[in-house]
Amino acid sequence: MDINIQKSKLQNQQTIQITGSKSESNRLLLLQALYPQISIKNISNSDDSVLMQKALTSTDQLIDIHHAGTAMRFLTAYFSIQKGREVTITGSKRMKERPIKILVDALKTLGADITYLENDGFPPLKIVGNTLNKKEVALDANVSSQYISALLLIASKLENGLELTLKGKITSVPYINMTLSLLNEIDVKTSFIDNIISVKPQTSEIKPCTLTVESDWSSASYFYSVIALSDVGKELTIASYKEKSLQGDSVLATIYKKFGVTTTFLDDAITLRKSSSVETKTIIKLDLSNAPDIAQTIAVTAFGLGLECHMIGLHTLKIKETDRLVALKTELEKLGAQVEITENALHLKASNKITTDVSIATYNDHRMAMAFAPLGLKTTLAIKNAEVVSKSYPQFWEDFKTIGFSIT
């Protein structure tokens, strides 16, 4: 489904309810499969969380996880400890290009039985569940934090717990801290000192508990962008958010001050307000190694405002749903931007023109579709395969219509 966005105007003072965090949901679903005493509220309705839930409850031998990277990594760890069960876990064409060797090597060191069915280092995998009784393992921490979270999520069910040594510069750190915080919330004991993370084995049953997932901050980024591209005085309220978040992408509240957006924390929601205009000579400089999922949104906001933008710490973008650095350069340049990319950085030149009637390709990447949509406040554009948004935010287009976007 391709859609057209006519040049639109934001309806002031709407309230939008956003679905639960995909990252928190996928962690809690796995923990719930290990500890059925856990109840979850405000779970994400994203495709990736639905697929995660299905995979955890299915008795099939073949598990197809489509584009869900987090689910692929977390389930590889989960099935490694399902003694007596044999599964094949596969995914989309892109999933078969997303590396998983670092995690598989670590699990094998701990005693897991995993075989590559096509290319070494990549899904699909055959996993025969086992008791893992080794405790110590070291792994490279600079490629994806999902490998680390996957190991931590099963750690309390290992015979001797886990002692993980992280090698190199640690990427996407808030996601590791989110995993540790959720473990702590269910009373699993952990420590993270220097580059060593330890998790104690859980010897007694955990107490019944209900955990409420905060709404998804990466999804909030598209509304930050909308407000940044709107006139001074425009406001939107989005729920349910809190000031003390487990999600690293809550750094949006700080980052978007650079774009003149202020955030007010209410009881269970946030109000975003365009408080001031931004001088055209402003240069946006960011290291996003702790918040990679908001890079596309920020690049498009900066372009929409005609600002120069320099982002580093983007190395993980190359192995996500698509090579996001290449995709951003290609699509922004269609709109008239000048973009330079390296292996881990993106540099956008200041510009004051946006080409109209451009059709944005989305490369099976939900964030390409959602990041470019706010430009509908500045120009008329089309988004190809707009249904991709369901990977993390199925209600996205409805919500954009509600706030005033003219979408056909």
Ligand SMILES: O=C(O)C1=C[C@@H](OP(=O)(O)O)[C@@H](O)[C@H](O)C1
């Ligand atoms: O653990 C998680 O929930 C995630 C970790 C991040 O991945 P990397 O650690 O690979 O950057 C992030 O990009 C992804 O969307 C979700």
Ligand SMILES: C=C(OP(=O)(O)O)C(=O)O
């Ligand atoms: C990278 C993402 O997801 P995953 O790695 O789970 O596919 C994302 O949602 O931006």
